[in-house]
Amino acid sequence: MTDATRTLVMTGATGGIGLEAAREVLRRSPETHLVLLARESSAARVLPGLRNISPHVSAVPADLAAKDSVGTAAARVEDLLEAGGLPPLRGIVCNAGVHLSDALHTSEDGYELTFAVNVLATHLLLRRLHLQLRAPSRIVVTVSDAHFGDLRHTGGIMPAPRWSEPEVLFRPGAYPRSHRVRSGGRRAYTTSKLGAIHLVHEWARRLPGGIDILSYNPSLVTGTGLPRAMGGSAQFTMKWLVPVLEFTPLVDTPPAAGRKLADVVLGRTSAPTGSYIHRTQAMRSSAESYDADREQALWEWLERQT
Known part of the structure; x- marks a missing residue:
């Protein structure tokens, strides 16, 4: 076992706010062993820099668009935890996500790709690893x-x-004009993020005491890869107009957003389980996001996929 005392598993830590948050966690929490779930090439690019901050960093290969890959990665983490190769698991950060130019891309398993990565992969990972979590987590x-x-x-x-019904949302071409940027790609993104909040609410009902789950909203962040995926007028807005607001309270840079995400991960931002954290504080998400029937239906559909 390493001389770290807790393990944190994280997706989406090889770039953007995720990488900044990973750096912050390692700087502030030397007792943490950080495990990146990422493609091998992406992990290889960032591991040297992270290990300059702390030696307690490792990576497990994972393709979040493929169910088998997520399952294999989770099994590898389980094996390491049970064999004592990692300290007890105290946290999971599901930060990875995609935003595409249409709603027609298909995952390896046949799901619409936005929902496969932004919702299904999160559930698959938590389904495999939640029993390994030790309170407080x-x-x-x-x-x-x-x-x-x-x-x-x-x-x-x-x-x-x-x-819509989950079996529709997870199908490529779920929306009218799914081939278009706004009515397809962007709508799949906003709907998948609503789905992720539904999923957090349902997990919050089912997890035992001492294991909390939260949604974190970074809001507008400059300098990410999002403008390339958004296309059209949104690309112009995100690339040229939003950065003008960088020195106002309305927009964060990746380092600032990463610090705020690290605050949530490390418990420095206080909130009860199931909460929606907007940058630095808990508040209500959209009225539509509170729908217990939807949340249960989504859970049951996701369970059938496992």
């Missing part, structure tokens, strides 16, 4: 205020989510 799932889909939260860039 905290699970954090990165979401987006784009799930509101209104002018106040998206500036009109993003369409409102369009919820």
Whole structure:
């Protein structure tokens, strides 16, 4: 066993706010052994820099768009925990996500790719690893205020989510004009982030005491890869207009957003389980996101996929 005393498993830690948060966690919490779940090439690019901060960093190969790969990665983490190769598991951060130009991309298993990565992979990972968590523990799932889909939260860039039965949402071409950027790719993104909040609410009902799960919304962040995926006028807005706001309280840089995510991961941002954290504080997510029937239906469908 390493001389670290706790393990934190994290997806989406090889770039953007995830990488910044990983750096912050290692700087502030030297007792943490950080395990990255990522593609081998991506992990190889960031591991040397992270290990310059702390020796307690390792990586397990994972492709979040493939069920078998997620299962194999989770099994590897389980084996290491049970054999004493890692200290007790105290946290999971599901930060990875995709935003595509349409809703027609298909995962290896035949699911619409946005939902496969942003919702299904999160559930698969938690399903395998939640029994390994030792209280007190905290699970954090990165979401987006784009799930509101209104002018106040998206500036009109993003369409409102369009919820349907899970078997429809996870199917490529679930929306009218799924081939278009706004009505397809962006709507799949906002709907998947609504789904991720539904999933957090349902997990919060089912996890034992001492194991909390939270949604984290970084809001607008400059300098990420999001503009390339958004396309059209949104690409122009995100690339050229939003950075003008960088020195205002409305927008964060990746290091600032990463520090705030680290605050949530390390428990320095206080909130009860199931909460939605907007940057630095708990608040209510959209009215639509509180729907126990939807949440149970989503859970049951996801369980059938496992």
